[in-house]
Amino acid sequence: MAGKSEPIPTEHVAIHPKAGAIQLALLAVIAAALLLAPQFLYPIFLMKLLAFGLFAAAFNLLLGYTGLLSFGHAAFFGGSAYFTAHAVKVWGWSPEAGILLGVLGAAALGLVMGAIAIRRQGIYFAMITLALSQMFFFFCLQAGFTHGEDGIQSVPRGRLFGIIDLSDTMTMYYFVLAVFVLGLLVIWRFVNSPFGMILKSIRENEQRAISLGYSVSRYKLGAFVMSAALAGLAGGVKALVFQFATLTDVTWQMSGEVILMTLLGGIGTLAGPVVGAGLVVTLQNYLATSDFPVTIITGVVFMVCVLVFRRGLIGEFFASRLGRKLGFRSES
Amino acid sequence: MTMIFGIPVAALMGQLLVGLINGSFYALLSLGLAVIFGLLRVINFAHGAQYMLGAFTALLLLTVGGVNYWLALIAAPLIVGLFGAIIERTMLSRLYKLDHLYGLLFTFGLALAIEGTFRYFYGASGMPYAAPAALTGAVNLGFMFLPVYRGWVVVASLIVCLGVWFLIEKTKLGAYLRAATENPVLVQSFGVNVPLLLTLTYALGAGLAAFAGVLAAPVYQVSPLMGSNLIIIVFAVVVVGGMGSILGAIVTGYMLGVVEGLTKVFYPEASNIVIFVIMAIVLILRPAGLFGKDA
Numbered sequence: 172m173a174g175k176s177e178p179i180p181t182e183h184v185a186i187h188p189k190a191g192a193i194q195l196a197l198l199a200v201i202a203a204a205l206l207l208a209p210q211f212l213y214p215i216f217l218m219k220l221l222a223f224g225l226f227a228a229a230f231n232l233l234l235g236y237t238g239l240l241s242f243g244h245a246a247f248f249g250g251s252a253y254f255t256a257h258a259v260k261v262w263g264w265s266p267e268a269g270i271l272l273g274v275l276g277a278a279a280l281g282l283v284m285g286a287i288a289i290r291r292q293g294i295y296f297a298m299i300t301l302a303l304s305q306m307f308f309f310f311c312l313q314a315g316f317t318h319g320e321d322g323i324q325s326v327p328r329g330r331l332f333g334i335i336d337l338s339d340t341m342t343m344y345y346f347v348l349a350v351f352v353l354g355l356l357v358i359w360r361f362v363n364s365p366f367g368m369i370l371k372s373i374r375e376n377e378q379r380a381i382s383l384g385y386s387v388s389r390y391k392l393g394a395f396v397m398s399a400a401l402a403g404l405a406g407g408v409k410a411l412v413f414q415f416a417t418l419t420d421v422t423w424q425m426s427g428e429v430i431l432m433t434l435l436g437g438i439g440t441l442a443g444p445v446v447g448a449g450l451v452v453t454l455q456n457y458l459a460t461s462d463f464p465v466t467i468i469t470g471v472v473f474m475v476c477v478l479v480f481r482r483g484l485i486g487e488f489f490a491s492r493l494g495r496k497l498g499f500r501s502e503s
Numbered sequence: 504m505t506m507i508f509g510i511p512v513a514a515l516m517g518q519l520l521v522g523l524i525n526g527s528f529y530a531l532l533s534l535g536l537a538v539i540f541g542l543l544r545v546i547n548f549a550h551g552a553q554y555m556l557g558a559f560t561a562l563l564l565l566t567v568g569g570v571n572y573w574l575a576l577i578a579a580p581l582i583v584g585l586f587g588a589i590i591e592r593t594m595l596s597r598l599y600k601l602d603h604l605y606g607l608l609f610t611f612g613l614a615l616a617i618e619g620t621f622r623y624f625y626g627a628s629g630m631p632y633a634a635p636a637a638l639t640g641a642v643n644l645g646f647m648f649l650p651v652y653r654g655w656v657v658v659a660s661l662i663v664c665l666g667v668w669f670l671i672e673k674t675k676l677g678a679y680l681r682a683a684t685e686n687p688v689l690v691q692s693f694g695v696n697v698p699l700l701l702t703l704t705y706a707l708g709a710g711l712a713a714f715a716g717v718l719a720a721p722v723y724q725v726s727p728l729m730g731s732n733l734i735i736i737v738f739a740v741v742v743v744g745g746m747g748s749i750l751g752a753i754v755t756g757y758m759l760g761v762v763e764g765l766t767k768v769f770y771p772e773a774s775n776i777v778i779f780v781i782m783a784i785v786l787i788l789r790p791a792g793l794f795g796k797d798a
Contacts, residue, residue, distance in 0.1 A: 473612025
């Protein structure tokens, strides 16, 4: 979607001879920062940031690389949080098994929602995913195991693989960080695979992809399920971090939030959604203490982004002279 | 007491009426969405917020200016329509040349900003708006008591829906509009001011939403969030109907309202989701929607 409207400047910029090394160095700095961050910042806040970063990156897999705008990703995020919380708390499963169930549940949900939604394109796709996720919201509101308005409270974090005690905040942080890195690696591998290339071709020109003999609906459905599963991974982890799962995570507002994160950071970039999630989560934390409603800010930021800032922060950087000199490119 | 399928007739008729009332709002709102989408190719996510604005405008006109219901029924749509025109002129019109999804995202942000603002000033709880004296009370129809105001809602929405249908399908302005939907460049070259037509269309859609809001004010409470859940149902209605046809949007709106009402009688647990279930079934059997032309 960003590809058609925001062309990358075409004038030639020579890539810096050491661009590869500089990129690696940047990555090393970020990795070091993530490892050391809990020494300086509140770990729960950082874990929230990582969970939402992964959620937004999973969402972007669909919007940025396949060109499908889902308005229902909260169903996978919040649904997985419920599944994980229920398995760990009521059935006494270990955390990794609980998260796995969340991921599988989200993937199954994605398979059903995706199969219905890909029957229409563009704007209809967005409306259908929104309606289906609202249906899931009402299901969660009425189903017994979700405990309605109360949600699933005081979920134990348990022992990872039966050995590592996750109730220690620092241990939990490094577990969440590991899941986050794993999730991003999967996304990176996925979009650079032959499968990901075909998805991009569908985004650029669906008719041509069909004429080349690709079964477009299957690829779209595959991307949808993949995105749902990864959103589920983020949701399951979030349930363990905060030790509860509530209706908030399945509302349409949450689906809107993840769109904003992705838009703000940069559609079609790997780092963009993570940066966007960081900004939105920080803003929410900052405003949580004041009585000024977050929705007004969210709404206005949305409008401004759409009107004048469609590439997003990372997208703008990648499209700038400096960004291109360092060899960065936006995938859209 | 007379029974049908083991349900008292009065209860059945009561829910049927509630369904017809909801259907009236679905019809008015999906009509506005379809009109806007037809020409602007924008899905107006702010439609629910504009519906809420209509109800609030009526309430504020009454409490601050002492303007009565009947005047508000005309004034509120005009005010909200003007607001819509300003939004379209200054911001929305910049997005037409981009992917249509940006229009959806922009209006989503607009809806959040409007609802957030009203929530900040008026809180989340509902405020009552009294029906005008002429429309209070109830008539005995023999098999049930019909509250006059509820009957009025159904009649008024029908009249307005048919009026809009007439305007678009049978008048010269409507002909311009339909022509511009088919080929805006050609219509512009014939000397029709297409950008103005786009602004008027958006204003008309916003005004329709506001009209529905004023109608709804005495039935439901006036609250900042009254439109946000409704709009998602209306999206589903629009998907079921297919946005190709004005009459289709109206008929689907009433029909799904009635189906929802009947579900409340026979299987209340599913009444929240029945419209979404119907949407899923329609998408599987007939992806273009009941009245849609494009696949």
